[in-house]
Amino acid sequence: MRRKMNSENSAFFRLILNNKFVTGLLVILLLLMVVYMLHAVRFIFQPIAAFMGAVGAPIVVAGVFYYLLNPTVDWAEKRFKMKRNLTITLEFVILTALIVWAGAVLVPIARDQIDSLVRHWPEYWNNITDKLNQWTSDRRFKALNSWVKSTNSNLEGYVGNVASLLKNSGGSTISSVFSTITMIFITIATFPLxxxxxxxxxxxxxxxxxxxxxxxxxxxxxxxxxxINLQISNYIRGQLSVAFAVALMFGIGYMIIGLPYAWLIAVIAGFLNLIPFLGSFLAMIPAVVVGMFVSPMMLVYILIVFIIEQTLEGKVISPKLLGNSLKIHPVTVVIILLSAGNIFGVIGVIFGIPGYAIVKVLASRLYIWWKHNSNLFDDDETNDHITPVAPAPTDE
Incomplete structure (x- = not known):
């Protein structure tokens, strides 16, 4: 009887407990149960979400500047034995001077270009409308003409719905704008500390x-x-450096070809370049839209500037400043951008890649720990440590 029970137990252990497939299913089931329970008690995390909503923006901004400025502090401490407080104070003075200079020089230029764009926008809009009417008046473009008319009608309806929504919820909209402005001022006041x-x-x-x-x-x-710190620091410093270089190259190129609002469009291109892969395509849209108002030849010049910029960025700047620090496949990057943008909006698009890098490091470390401490991979580890033996020589 005891021998029969032991054989049954050994069969159960062999087929169920010592089965990798069944164990994997059990692990997945436990993870799903944990996710379900966290969803059921999500009200517990509401105070944490409210706290992060209050302090999240200053911490994120301070974290970005930390990764930009900390290498200089560490270098001065190791190289010249300077105290960290002195180096930090010097960096704050230089940063404040740069901000004041930008406010005195760059902000008026951007303000003038924005004012000019707003004043000339009706003229630009009328020109592009006339061109569309000319293109769509031909019978060969009958389908395009009907699509333009339907799109315009849908756009008018959408604008009307938005206007009525803003009219009905004017108080809440004003309150939202006021809270956003308040958060910006709080962030500016607290992130330096x-x-x-x-x-x-x-x-x-x-x-x-x-x-x-x-x-x-x-x-x-x-x-x-x-x-994690190495991954995030390389990504932040690399992306911001590449974005600055992109804005500088586009600004110089657009100034040479005489594109209106050159530096404004270049700065927009630099910000859009923070979005991996898709940013380069999105950066072309403002330049093409403005170039259409000027002349067809301006579109050719814009294309030449874009090709030169992409060549320099892809062959020289990105490999030097960014490299391949995250080692993420391009398809994975696109999936992350689409999913994070759909769930979290613009914030998800900007912080989706570094967030994925953190999750990837944690998941890989957890998998290595599980593989090392479980008995499921003993055969794999044994095979990994087997050294192939060369066959003994034979005398013929």
């Missing part, structure tokens, strides 16, 4: 957090935090 202490004590934060962890988990935690 957060940035100062991040630069001063940020390098000590991982070591401080490890004292609350078990001794065996400290080394793995430090390695994970270091990898």
């Amino acid at each position: 957060i940035l100062f202490y991040l630069l001063k004590d940020g390098h000590q934060l991982p070591g401080y957090m490890t004292q609350f962890l078990p001794v065996k988990a400290r080394q793995s935690f430090i390695e994970t935090i270091t990898e």
